[in-house]
Amino acid sequence: MAETHPFGVFVPPITNYFFLGSFTGKVEDTSYDWFYSNKRNQFWSIMEIVYGIDLSTKVKKQYLFTELRMAIADIIISCERKANSNLDMNLTNMVFNTEAINKVFQRNKIKSIYFSSRFAEKLFRKAFKDVMIQYQNIELITLPSPSPRYASMSKQEKVARYTELLPKLN
Template identity: 55%
Template structure:
């Protein structure tokens, strides 16, 4: 079954940063509590950001407010895909259509200083399939964060937290 990304891009006014993930999990299709990016309970993304910024981030609005204050856009590199093995693993996403237009529009309408990737997988796909966009924005720094997925166990959650703290922008 072909899945289309349910959220689009979140781009606050005067965005200076862009955080890119891969694609939502299958739970986004049926779980009403999965109302925004990184919505599964197992993912460490929001717990890490709660610790980095000292904010509750319990609601979609609180999360969007954080990204607005950080002037950070948020989106995924994949617009449409199919899953094999009914799996959330990025490597099991096939027949992929990349979000080229949304990324290009975000970069053309904003002065993005840094693009953060939520994993090496996302960085690798971006460098391969978004090469022309990279070439049009040579001054934009590309930074890879450790995956917030619990499946990425090379680092502990505490180690991931320290890396996120050192790399993400501070609140104004």
Template identity: 35%
Template sequence: MQSLHFHTIEPVIFADSKVLILGSFPSIKSFEEGFYYAHPRNQFWPILAAIYKEPVQTKEEKTALCKKHKIALFDSAASLQRDANNSSDTNLKNITVNDFEKLLAEYPNIKTILFTGKKAQQIFDKEYKHLKIKKLLLPSTSPAYASMKFEEKLAKYKEALPHPFQ
């Protein structure tokens, strides 16, 4: 049975953030941990660790990496309905989109939005396709998206993300 869920994890965002990485909506494991990309098989943090050669074991280390490299994290959906025990993007219904005009006005240094999968972009585009900001679709880091190898995902993220020297 589907129930209503609200996004309760605060964005990881800083005044000097330049890149906003958007997922669709937190997984059940992310809600349990209170942080983004918390499923142990999700490849998001291993990808960032490989790009920046920094530890990402704790929330503090993950937040510090984002701050240092001017990366913000959030999700496209503010609320939705889904089965309580199924985090799959195919399970998301009756979606309300976060207010990105307000967020981007509050953080004017953000110049690029990276989507971690098609559903994140579809949700965003439902209300904000018109926004004049650079947008790039990246492959999902979810364990459910196993058709692309880790190395291929790593290459695409490395190309899209700010390099340590920027």
């Protein structure tokens, strides 16, 4: 059965950076209110360490992205899952979030795109070839996946890479 992405795109009033993931994990409970809310995903705990702030609520997470001037979206707007799995490789019948993502590029001066994984970068390169041609000066940066399944790198190593690669707070 096809799932539709529940969150849309978050775009601060001033946006210079764009964070792109693949597709949200399965919604398992009502506390799942924004991107990367699956309790096993390390994204927000990594971001808390990188920026030294509490990100325990959706409002605090959105505030951080506003301060960073960073939009956030997933490349897939709907898909099906094989074996009811959160693994990217088990996503099928993908429909890309083309309209919303294209609007972010058209309405903002994006300097860098940050991908949550190599899979997200690969999807972007496949689905948004026209964006890559039109906006050739945008830097593409792939971060280590915050998924706990990406075990070839420790959480501390992921924190170090995120600290090195993500924009700094003003």
